[in-house]
Amino acid sequence: MSLTVKQSRPKKCRVAGCRATFVPAQPFQTWCSPDCAVAIIRQRQEKQRKSFAQRERREIKVRKEALKSRGDHLKDAEKAVRDYRRTYELSIGSGCMSCGESQESILAAQGWKTGGAFDAGHFLGKGARPELRLEPSNIWLQCKACNSGSYMHARKGYTVSQGFRTGLIARIGLEAVEALEADHEPRKHTVDELKAITAEYRAKTRELKKGQAA
Ligand SMILES: [Zn+2]
Numbered sequence: 001m002s003l004t005v006k007q008s009r010p011k012k013c014r015v016a017g018c019r020a021t022f023v024p025a026q027p028f029q030t031w032c033s034p035d036c037a038v039a040i041i042r043q044r045q046e047k048q049r050k051s052f053a054q055r056e057r058r059e060i061k062v063r064k065e066a067l068k069s070r071g072d073h074l075k076d077a078e079k080a081v082r083d084y085r086r087t088y089e090l091s092i093g094s095g096c097m098s099c100g101e102s103q104e105s106i107l108a109a110q111g112w113k114t115g116g117a118f119d120a121g122h123f124l125g126k127g128a129r130p131e132l133r134l135e136p137s138n139i140w141l142q143c144k145a146c147n148s149g150s151y152m153h154a155r156k157g158y159t160v161s162q163g164f165r166t167g168l169i170a171r172i173g174l175e176a177v178e179a180l181e182a183d184h185e186p187r188k189h190t191v192d193e194l195k196a197i198t199a200e201y202r203a204k205t206r207e208l209k210k211g212q213a214a
């Protein structure tokens, strides 16, 4: 039986920027030099720090979600429905409901605006008509200028809200618009229902975007 120590096979240094070939003194050695050993330790610490930070962010998110009030959930649900309505109306080529301008001309005039040139706006405002706040048929595509109310008389002789009504009548008919205006049925959503609405509309938006990307 031979007593000579088995000569280790040469390895490549594990450090990405190095990759030098070396003969390890120990079987577990993955570094070619003390400098590369330090580099490996630093890499490992960085990885641990990142995974710790990630776990912490996840926990903060869970805690925040648990602290949300009913009003916060209502806001989430409204944002989800609006995002879906905006994405959908853009996808079928609609223009602004209030001024009647096409997507192309709005983009040319307002494309520089932060968050894009388009919003989804309520036909009947949520202040006066809170029961229609989450009603998809009350939420339509508007350009940023009309949504902020600054684009007065965009349709000849009309205010933004008059223009909205005119555009909506052209789109869904007078009967449907009057039915919406007459709808005063209170919607008293529970927190669980609001969460379900948020999840449903986020999923619908995701589906729509997936279809567009394909
Ligand atoms: Zn090395």
Ligand SMILES: [Zn+2]
Pocket: 096, 097, 098, 099, 100, 101, 142, 143, 144, 145, 146, 147, 151, 154
């Ligand atoms: Zn407009």
